[in-house]
Amino acid sequence: MIQSARLSWKEVRDQIKSGILDRTYAPGDKLPRDADIADQLGCARSTVQRAMRDLSDAGLVERKRKGGTHVRMDPVTRATVDIPITRLEVEKRGSVYGYHLITQDLVRIPPEIAGKFEQTEPTDMMRVRAVHLADHKPHIYEDRWISTDTVPEILKVDLARESANEWLVRNKPYTRCDLRFYAISATAETADILDSEKGSALLVIERTTWVGTAPITLVKAYASPGYELLTSN
Template identity: 40%
Template sequence: MTLTETNSWTGIRKELLRRIHSRVWQPGEQIPHEADLAEEFGCARTTVNRALRDLAESGLVVRKRRAGTRVALNPPQRATLTIPIIREEVEATGRTYRHSLLERDFRPLPPMLHGAFPATLSEDVLYLKTLHFADNRPYAYEERYINLNAAPEARDTAFDEVSANEWLVHNAPYSHGDISFFAVSADKTLSRKLDAGSGTALFAMERITWAGNMPITHVHLIFAPGYRMRTEI
């Protein structure tokens, strides 16, 4: 990597990450001081500092005042999760996608979500129920709340041609999110919507996305039997 490729903090971060992963710097080993790295890369010390702070926030290095920076002994192993567009997910398997909007309503946020999804309680949110299909077979059942302060254009969007899932990915950029995975037992409603036997264990997820401190959407997704999630590590 040339100096011109490492004169930004992202370029320096990439090179430091390479040295950590290739064991140029062993776990627990102290890495060169910021001033030495700045001289090596021909950049300002603050640029190196920014790269090291990002690595520290990722848990890959440990920084202590006056003790320098060391490679973490047990760096966290993290999976990379992105918000998939369900249409693309279905079409990638060679099947035909469509969705059906079952309900669209403006209503107050339910009390059970007040703590997790702090939208303005005095204002309505947009509530949607959607059923996603793959080759005309149920694929996923979705219940979603959209904070109209975060995505005001959703108020006048029908979501009949483009699903809320796809629309939000393209129109409501998020900074971070919270996600949980769990299993649910198919009740009478889920059995009917997802063509699943009563009591069948179904894969479910709950996700909240944020733009800074403002919540964008809360979604509860339940998938038809046989669904598997794959990601990179």
């Protein structure tokens, strides 16, 4: 590591990460104390601690109270996927965004959805079905469940004008997100909504979010054929 003044926590993180990747610190090795790294790099101890938290979240190091920080024996590589606002996603690629609300109802959730929300008893939730458009063509079809117990404000939102996707991203931060990707063959209904052929391959992005243990929303986003998803770290 090269001493430098006023390093940001990201610069400190990158220097430590480089030492891990070039095997200066091999799997299982104990890293120097935060205070020693701070002295070596000429930065605040809190800066090193912030960098270490990020490395721990990324699965590269393991921190134990009174046990110090060790390089993980089995480092985990994690890709980070932010929940996108579909309107911005469409506009970023230079297309004209459109949105159409299909249905909005308060109904009893089926057992499958209750299970994914980790609930033992079905409850009433809002089901919202909508399609996002790009250049007047179907882009994403959303089939979404929203807990009105956790998000009672959603009852006052005009979802015919503002998508639940955009409103929830901007107004309801989550503490946990389960994310699934899988492919299905388009049913007659999804093919009609996405203007595709019945039986064509569709990518489904399924997200379930919570705040604490309280469910926020579960959405199955069916992407039109040709949709691409990019993630980087």
